[in-house]
Amino acid sequence: MTRVEAREAAIAAPRAAISQLPLGQILDGDCVERLRELPTASVDLVFADPPYNLQLGGDLNRPDGSQVDAVTDDWDKFASFRTYDDFTTAWLRECKRVLKPDGALWVIGSYHNIYRVGAILQDLGFWILNDIVWRKTNPMPNFKGTRFTNAHETLLWCSQGEKAKYHFNYRAMKTLNDELQMRSDWVLPICSGGERLKEGGTKVHPTQKPESLLYRVLLATTERGDVVLDPFFGTGTTGAVATRLGRDWIGCEREAPYRDAARKRIAKELPLDESALATMQSRRDAPRVAFGALVENGLIPPGTQLFDRKRRWTAVVRADGSLAYEKQTGSIHGLGKDLQGAPSCNGWSFWHYDKGGEVVPIDAARQMYLLATED
């Protein structure tokens, strides 16, 4: 069963395992405490937008809830980095426990905190897959002209470890980016206009993230039915986009006004249609077809001549689906590899045949076979 099939089965079947999870709920209180109550290896993705820094305000508390003092001298500065590091270590450690072995973590931050977060998550065993730069189209200018305009934020995307599996919807990202590989720099506007939640004319949350950012994150690294955990839920951008994309979610948020705003907001969200949610699937996830099946089936009968694009070699198809070129024989992949002296070869794109006067890769026959045999 491929991962995609497993996920589809999980969607259809009664969810015994995840039924214990508080899906679609915003947990109240300190996120480290709330995370401790969640089962180990139970969520597919964590998206975290933690407090950015100690210097910027009194919204940072120590893990025990006490307030961090304002910092002035060097000793306090060290102490405050230490405090921030302790806090970061605590919530990252719980996230790592709650994540499935093939789950992934996203964290967003700015230069104030992201270097501390990055070093700590590496120390905890997370493996950085990419750092992503969110390049803002409309950043706040530097009014005093003292530095470069701070025009980006950074996201870290990590697996559970160096050897851990993870999920990446390569084809969906490439399709989204006009058939070029999606790069590590994403150009997106900040959250403003109608999307920005306001209460009596003032913004509800100081750092509300744009939905487009979460959209790309969730589309790239989750499947339908996956469970997304956001330990710093705020006004629920993660929950809103997850709902729209047919993903389940769990949030943690200490502040009641944020929770209220998030609940109201998410209540308005409807999942997209079945058809709209379908994404370009990777060829890696497509069912495998043995070349021999095409031979048996008569799509490429024994005796057919196959050749590479430049017609350097012409091989003959044998009854068992193997190829023969002079004294050499092998599978479509193996013979292609040997003839080229290459480290590997995809026979489906390497070998061609004459299909009514037109030269096409044998992959075309595979596609026809797939269309004919799909249920």
Add this chain to the structure above:
Amino acid sequence: MTRVEAREAAIAAPRAAISQLPLGQILDGDCVERLRELPTASVDLVFADPPYNLQLGGDLNRPDGSQVDAVTDDWDKFASFRTYDDFTTAWLRECKRVLKPDGALWVIGSYHNIYRVGAILQDLGFWILNDIVWRKTNPMPNFKGTRFTNAHETLLWCSQGEKAKYHFNYRAMKTLNDELQMRSDWVLPICSGGERLKEGGTKVHPTQKPESLLYRVLLATTERGDVVLDPFFGTGTTGAVATRLGRDWIGCEREAPYRDAARKRIAKELPLDESALATMQSRRDAPRVAFGALVENGLIPPGTQLFDRKRRWTAVVRADGSLAYEKQTGSIHGLGKDLQGAPSCNGWSFWHYDKGGEVVPIDAARQMYLLATED
């Protein structure tokens, strides 16, 4: 006396203090040991391009079967994060000592190492002023389709501490960026073509940085006569650009072949003219270079055809400095934006023209204009 005046006085006067410095020399050996021999508080800027600790696995082949020439040098191998952190702490600590109180530090890295470097330099008391993203126009793709294309590197710019002074040529940056504040994301190509040092067809150094990157760093954060220290000198990009811009430099490099290549390279560099360097000073009254000025000047006469790099659109320059493409008209920025359907467009780099058979961005004409019109 302003800082600039003080520096100019220092240039004119016998340099008692800095005469002890090995200016224009490449020190041989371990950079931490060599840095220990330099006087405290003696250099204005450190630019450091340390080993990235890439931790690469086996061989990597492109889809066409060719092999990627990876960074396998011993100098990039570290036993563990701990070892790398110790190394990083040692060289950063010496750099901090050698830097003047109002000096600044730049470090470049990738996600493999930059989070460790960033956390350590904060722990040492450095104060991050900006993190800068170098967005590569031509990065290496992700050949296996397993992640996002790793299309950027990160630079950290730091002062000696939270309250420390530092130097920033705000006007020069704004002028260079078409009268918009220079942002924290810099779009520059990688080092290739004629700029890339080669010996017998193979590259001399696996990670040579583009001169445009150092040009911007030095222009933004140093003045003429400043001393720039590069503890990982490599093939001397820092020394070459510093020489051109009339800055002094000191390098450290362990590998003899890199030192030799750097000496040869820098020997060819000449400082720019007095007058050319003068334009790079901060000038409150720096005139905006309107595209129209180039038109009336004759550098790009009315009727000239401008096109984007891929020649998807060809527009005509009108007498007032606006562009016309079919029925659409606008400024170089506005029309470029509209045609691409993009949120913004830097017309200076988007539009090209034929300059005696060579296709160059119109920004080249702006540079010529700046040289020609300075006083």
Add this chain to the structure above:
DNA sequence: GAGAAACCTGAATCGCACG
């Protein structure tokens, strides 16, 4: 000789199921 096409390469943490 000019234009087109092929070729080469860059700081890269680059697969996965099955036996």
Add this chain to the structure above:
DNA sequence: GCGTGCGATTCAGGTTTCT
């Protein structure tokens, strides 16, 4: 846990070769 074998996978820019 590890070896084996199927078979998926690239963008921009500069340089060389071919027509």
